[in-house]
Amino acid sequence: MTSETITYNNNLVRDVFGHLCIDKSRLPSSGLTSVGVPSFVAEWLLDKIVPGSGALNLAELEKINNFVTKAFPRKDDRNEIIFDLTQGQVRKLIALMQVRIKLEQGGRVIPEPLAQIPVLNLAECSIATEVVERYKMLLRQGIWGKINLAMLPDGKVEVIGFEPFQCSQVNLQAYAECRAKFNTQEWRDLLLCSIGFNPQHPSYTQEAKTWILARLLPLVESNYHIIDLAPKGTGKSFVFENISSKVSLISGGKVTPAQLFINGKTKEVGLLGRHDVVVLDEVQSLTFDNPDEVIGPLKNYLASGRYNRSGFADVSSDCSLVMLANIELDEQLQPRNEDNLIANLPKFFAETALLDRFSGIIPGWQVPKFRREMIASQIGLKLDFFGEALLSLRQDNRFLSYVQQHTQFDKSTTVRDQNAIHKSAAGFLKILYPHLDLTLMDFQRDCLEPACKLRQAIRNSQYYLDDEFRQFGRNIYVEVK
Template identity: 40%
Template sequence: MMLHFEEKALQYYGEVCVNKGLVRKASIGTTSVPMYVSEWIVSRYLTDGQIDAAARQNMRDFVNKHLPSKDQKEQLKSKLKNGGTLLILDTYSVEVNLRTNEYILKIPCLDENKATIEPYIVELYPLLLNGGVWGVGRLEYQSPDEREHTFGQIRMVDFRPMQAATIDMELFCEQRKYFTLEEWRDLLVSSMGYNPAFYTPEQMMLLLARLVPIVQERVNLIELAPKGTGKSFVYLNLSRHVRLISGGKVTAAVLFHNNATNQSGLLTRFDVVVFDEAQSLSFDNPNEVIGVLKDYLESGSFSRGGKQQNTATSGIVMIANIPLAADGNPRFENLFLDLPEFLRETAFIDRIHGILPGWKLPRIEAESISTHIGFKADFFGDVLHSLRRTAGYEDHIKAYGQITGTNDIRDRNAIIRLATGYLKLLFPDLKPSQEELVNYCLRPAASLRQLVRNQLTIMDPEYKPLYIDVAFTQQ
């Protein structure tokens, strides 16, 4: 039996919704693709909205034929060499080589970084230039030509992107009016891949906090939690505009700008850059990277080695595991005690807008995964990306939100940005009541920032204790 939010989702949003339970049940046999790709495959082969034997076989055939594993790459190259054509589902990306006046195509499943592509494809799908697009590419091989002094190359001659069609954002926002706040929140949580019935209202607001840096420009968050709470799940599976870096060493060239190649870094190409396993994160030439990163967290701009100033709107999310005591709360009052040195510096922490208390969320188990209706992940990810650039929400927070208990500019800016993100998520139609604006936008934002202030007070006597409160301002 469908829940109310599911019935309304199908009634008012129709084909951009999917049964998350069916996607899970389909079990297409690969963990190498994000959730939005799996949903695209399943939605394509459902029979009257259900998975029957024929649909399951078609899905398996599609995956086996068009989603090859890395160990098949030499066989596939051999097929191309012998005159065959490949149709491959992969995340393709394109770079511009100004020296040769060419587009250079990257094909991850073939470990191919110097393929070529028909220029018209790039003109049709410019997102290929922004870090990669999942889609089905038709690949052919061009043999070397001694007379023309050309080498053999793989070439993409056709492409069908796996992405949502053009989104009617006005309609998306308008349809919000048919849902209660609880129904809409359930729909958002289910769209993230979580089962709303498994979580308390407070926990669902923490889950939604993971979306705030995706939907709002230049939001910096750190989530601290034990292992197994699904901290990176959303960032891996929801949006192609998010880039996740898992532990290890990060260079300034990768993150900001490569001066040698004049190529822009991740912060200029993605909406959010996520550092997973931040407890093991390190930087190549840490003094340079951390100095530039602090400037960026503060101003949204950076420069490297005397080169020109760059601006970006990407948010920074850091995810780290921390130990818990027997009562389920953090073992140490100083939450940053076991983290890398740069994450124990108050000047850095103060530039983080909020701490997401992941220790308040339960471990992921079978019942915590959604089996309900939700927005298709590729559609939902593009909605968040579109809302990110939509004006009016921050002005609404500034006009009707009142922050008390602190006059610190960083505190106030952090709360405004976080609250704006919550407003976009929960009230895209910009029609919250006074009580809703305070309780579901301003207060959750203030609580995330309050945790930052509490840590600063613990770590440095220069930061005096304070209690942040919020209210609605009558106009």
């Protein structure tokens, strides 16, 4: 069934999800994302300040603009805010806040938590322990929210109030019951709309939709590592930038071991230990000062979910790692190096032991370039709710059990191939069938086949690069049982 033959049912989405959905045409007309507000925060704000449907009218735009001018600090507002605080004022703002605990060498006093507000370059604000107790996520990736700042008599900035934005716990049973009220095509289109794409655009074929939704796999599966290769402009990083603060996106250039793993000087745990998903963008231009210092611990982490560095104790994490890179296409818009898709990536990818630890390669060249008319304009799920629902599904083992029960491989499939395909298929199952109500034909078409295609791309490169992998043959064979 093509996307043109099915009408998107806005009323059904509203009836089933109520206050958890939003008219997606609100966001593009608000201009909020252009001032650096991620979509999951922007949608929350729109719903609070100017609830409604359709593009924002002039009065609503003015209301939002006034709010943004007052509440969203820019980097150059720092001095003005600090001046106001010295005059005894309380400043209210909306920003990302993190909390760190500074350990002193041989210190006998229990250290106080310190809040950081990166946009203002404020690093050591006093914050009540009760706030940190209530919102433990502040200690990991941080939380977007409303922050009230004041100044203590000793000149230290203090957080005197905090109200977080993110949706808290998601009831997965209720989410599954909501899914049951949609057919598979309607649900797929709802998911696509929720992350900001117009599911009724004729360029979004069934296949294109599958690979856009594959970008959600690292959210629903813990320790799920994948490479996404696509030409510029297909929206590779779009989903990751906008869905949750538990996802961290680093754009190309240099990546240091301190950033990724652990900082030897401050003893602060790096990105892989604090986030649920870490995304390295523009991987084709990625460089390391000392590649061995990164690749060794990285290989260890991708295989075991643990890493250590410079004598520190092991850090365990369930963070998924995503590598995004551009790929060269020929005149037929197919990859120039079809046998070895990683040909244009940095040299360290050509080490098959590293490559083997990725579950697959998303064929992003099968996703059309993103144009203005491809922006969602229907009713979709609010991103803060949707992102949290996806991340909550990580802990549910019923999906992997279903996959293991209904999948069989031939003898030439390696254990890593099997594990990768199991994880990808379980991920597709969580995304498309969270209620676990499906036929084996549904499972084969929507979960197992795309999972196998993702891994086959890894096998093709291994087969091309390393004689050792030729003994297994070129193709992976898997079937439903």
